[in-house]
Amino acid sequence: MERIPILKMGPFLLVTIQVDMHDRLAMVLQDDLTSMISRTGARGVLLDISALEIVDSFIGRMISNIAAMARVLDAETVVVGMQPAVAITLVELGLSLPGVRTALNVERGMALLRDAVRRADGAGTDAGADAIAAALAGEEDDGGGDAPRGPRGAPPA
Amino acid sequence: MTSPSQARATIVPAVLERHAAELLDVWTQEQTTAGLTRGAAGDLRARSTEFLRLLQQATAETSGVGDLTAVHGAPFARVREFLGALSRQRAAEGATPSETAMFVFSLKRPLFVLLRREAADADRLADELWVATELVDRLGLLTTEAYQRGREEVIARQQQDMLELSTPVVKLWDGILALPMIGTLDSARTQVVMETLLQRIVETGAEVAIIDITGVPTVDTLTAQHLLKTVTAARLMGADCIISGIRPQIAQTIVHLGVDLADVTTKATLADAFRTALARTMQSVAPARHAR
Amino acid sequence: MSVVRAETVPVRVESDVVVVRQTVRQWATSLGFSLVDQTKLVTAASELARNTVVYGGGGSLTLEALEDGARRGLRLRFADEGPGIPDLALALTDGYTTGGGLGLGLSGARRLSNEFDLDSAPGKGTRVTIARWR
Known part of the structure; x- marks a missing residue:
């Protein structure tokens, strides 16, 4: 069965949607992602939709659901790279994805997640946040994460 | 109200057909004198030939069936198309509306001369002249309308350009x-x-x-x-x-x-x-x- | 106004929704629609195709390239022989759904189109027609 790959990057999960998603694939992704968050204890999800040519109400709902479910599992979600035409259409359709964080690209999305996690952990006062920060410092050399590689210096899952 | 053209068959289509060559000569002469050759002198004769041909077809098709001056009807579709394209082109070239309409109006005199020669009697002539006048006038109005539309297209395009220029990010x-x-x-x-x-x-x-x-x-x-x-x-x-x-x-x-x-x-x-x-x-x- | 070209594609199963999106995209591109307009058309088609499969039990989509003077347009007709819609006004209300969706399918498709027509009655199937002009 066709599946959308989920990459683990340190404490975060990266999903790059590159196919014209049919509804069942979207549902499978939703399931895969929530179980992966709970299995790995991931603190954030980066949903890269820069290759998506449309977002209709079904995919819009999937995005909102992922963000809401992730939040319940103590992970932040950032949707990155939505194309202008897609954004205009989505607004016209009547969806504004309230409660979903957004960023222009993967690099910015990562920074946003890092901030959110740091804030949630009390501005880096405990060792855990420092470890995350150290892990992320390594990620930054990857050129904004456009070509995700294996996690470097990440704490064992 | 019945117009004379409906009362009895007019000879206008026949005149257009039989005297096509003569009409073309006199008309192109008329246009040249009026100074309408500006821009596309070489095309003048070809353009006039084509228009007379289309007009003849349209009037022949209408003759006996309906009002010869009903230029908005189906038989005149190709005439309208022709005048529309010509007027838009003239509008784009910067010709005035009068210059554009004169293409059609300059046909009036040569046509009247022929009708005077061909009409059987004075009564008949009056009727024929009325039909011809109405026909040419309505065609003239068509060109003016098309010219107007042509200008509007130019304005719309400029507005679009302005729109893009006026929103600098x-x-x-x-x-x-x-x-x-x-x-x-x-x-x-x-x-x-x-x-x-x-x-x-x-x-x-x-x-x-x-x-x-x-x-x-x-x-x-x-x-x-x-x-x-x-x-x-x-x-x-x-x-x-x-x-x-x-x-x-x-x-x-x-x-x-x-x-x-x-x-x-x-x-x-x-x-x-x-x-x-x-x-x-x-x-x-x-x-x-x-x-x- | 005249129809220059027409094509009918089946909208029977879920995977047809993706085919509909691709077909509408191709037509909209070849008719010279801007990227934003293409996206609106494809999104509206996606919503309606899903409705046809989920609520109508499958049906078809007829695409028509329109010409009206200098204007070019694309008309999409979705038709099914399903149970039909008892209350059209209610079905067009934002947020109203019988199938667990967001209830934005019909109302959203209407907002994304220049022309919209909904024809349905219980037992008579559903025909939704939308058109967008360039």
């Missing part, structure tokens, strides 16, 4: 775009602005965009909603919008129209908006300490 600072809007915002313009701005956000990777409407005198409901949609769409893409320079009247309008700008950052001036944008992108501008 400028980079104010690293990661900060500004869109100073001037003039009345209608729905079409706001839409173009919206698309341009969002496109530039992607291209430049700007996190904050300032829409300054200091130069906008009024907004209506639709425009206010478009602005709101722009802000929402930008947020979906991951950028923040700040609207600055809202005039007191516009603030009143927005509230009266019930448009909810609660989730939108608004600032009184572009400078205020810029300060906010700097803070959001964690940048600052400080005065130089030493002036050399």
